[in-house]
Amino acid sequence: MIHTDKLTKTFTVKKETVEAVKGVNIDVAPGELVAFLGPNGAGKSTTLRMLTTLLRSTSGMASVAGVDVAADPAGVRARIGYIGQGNGGGHSFRVIDELIMQGRFYGMNATDAAARAQELLKSLDLADLAKRTVVKLSGGQRRRMDVALGLIHSPRLLFLDEPSTGMDPQNRANLWEHILRMRAEHGTTIVLTTHYMDEADSMSERVIVIDHGQIIADDTAARLKANLAGDLLAVEVAAESAAGVRGLLGGPPRAVSSAKTCTTAWSASASGSPKAHGWHRRCCKK
Numbered sequence: 001m002i003h004t005d006k007l008t009k010t011f012t013v014k015k016e017t018v019e020a021v022k023g024v025n026i027d028v029a030p031g032e033l034v035a036f037l038g039p040n041g042a043g044k045s046t047t048l049r050m051l052t053t054l055l056r057s058t059s060g061m062a063s064v065a066g067v068d069v070a071a072d073p074a075g076v077r078a079r080i081g082y083i084g085q086g087n088g089g090g091h092s093f094r095v096i097d098e099l100i101m102q103g104r105f106y107g108m109n110a111t112d113a114a115a116r117a118q119e120l121l122k123s124l125d126l127a128d129l130a131k132r133t134v135v136k137l138s139g140g141q142r143r144r145m146d147v148a149l150g151l152i153h154s155p156r157l158l159f160l161d162e163p164s165t166g167m168d169p170q171n172r173a174n175l176w177e178h179i180l181r182m183r184a185e186h187g188t189t190i191v192l193t194t195h196y197m198d199e200a201d202s203m204s205e206r207v208i209v210i211d212h213g214q215i216i217a218d219d220t221a222a223r224l225k226a227n228l229a230g231d232l233l234a235v236e237v238a239a240e241s242a243a244g245v246r247g248l249l250g251g252p253p254r255a256v257s258s259a260k261t262c263t264t265a266w267s268a269s270a271s272g273s274p275k276a277h278g279w280h281r282r283c284c285k286k
């Protein structure tokens with residue numbers, strides 16, 4: 001459903017170069033539910049915006065729903081749904097009108113667009129709000145309307161950029177229930193971004209971890225946790241004892257801080273793999 005080869009995006013801001021996405025290779029099979037997980041600024045939205053034709057890549061290629069994004073962006077847009085990080089509806093319009101208009105933009109006739117809008121209003125718990133203006137919806141209701149806008153033309157592939165950011169836990173759970181039901185009913189392939197680890201863990205079959213524009217892990221949440229997660233042991237010692245404690249813990253030899261006290265945290269993987277061992281040091285001057 002998605003294939004990218006060394007997809008790259010570089011921005012130039014005031015003569016400075018920002019390497020937002022650094023040659024990512026992504027493959028998503030039909031029907032998968034994949035989360036791009038990463039901190040703010042990791043390159044998640046930029047990747048999504050290239051895949052959805054909103055941004056032209058600097059180099060590399062991407063094929064989405066069987067169509068090359070550079071060669072046929074309109075073909076890609078016709079086959080996908082995209083729910084951006086911000087809200088989509090025009091504030092002063094009624095919910096129902098926004099949905100029908102969106103359907104018309106996708107080339108649906110008025111009858112089909114109206115029928116599909118009614119279907120989505122019902123399944124996304126928005127039926128009572130159809131005649132309300134968008135500005136009067138709550139945050140959760142507005143986000144559900146965004147999902148309806150993205151689904152109006154029944155795409156086989158749906159992109160959601162941070163669908164639940166800023167929502168309270170109840171609305172988050174509610175939104176997820178709707179998304180998962182849509183997927184179960186229509187077999188839609190779903191690619192979403194999130195910075196909530198728990199959400200990626202519990203909702204997605206596969207998690208692609210992005211940081212500094214690169215993919216640093218790509219696996220099921222269960223396997224990522226089994227391979228990477230471990231116990232974290234924090235030891236606070238006087239600076240003069242730090243080298244001895246490190247020796248006892250078996251960590252790599254690192255420079256001892258000249259600060260008076262030093263906090264050293266040692267994390268070891270459950271599997272004991274040396275690659276997964278990490279040192280973090282926080283030194284506090286006194």
Ligand SMILES: Nc1ncnc2c1ncn2[C@@H]1O[C@H](COP(=O)(O)OP(=O)(O)O)[C@@H](O)[C@H]1O
Pocket residue numbers: 011012013018019020038039040041042043044045046047
């Ligand atoms: N239009 C733009 N112009 C310049 N820099 C940008 C632009 N869009 C994103 N960036 C930069 O690219 C990096 C990745 O941003 P983004 O993809 O939005 O991250 P995320 O969605 O993971 O929070 C950040 O350093 C961001 O500041």
Ligand SMILES: [Mg+2]
Pocket residue numbers: 044045046085161162
């Ligand atoms: Mg983003």
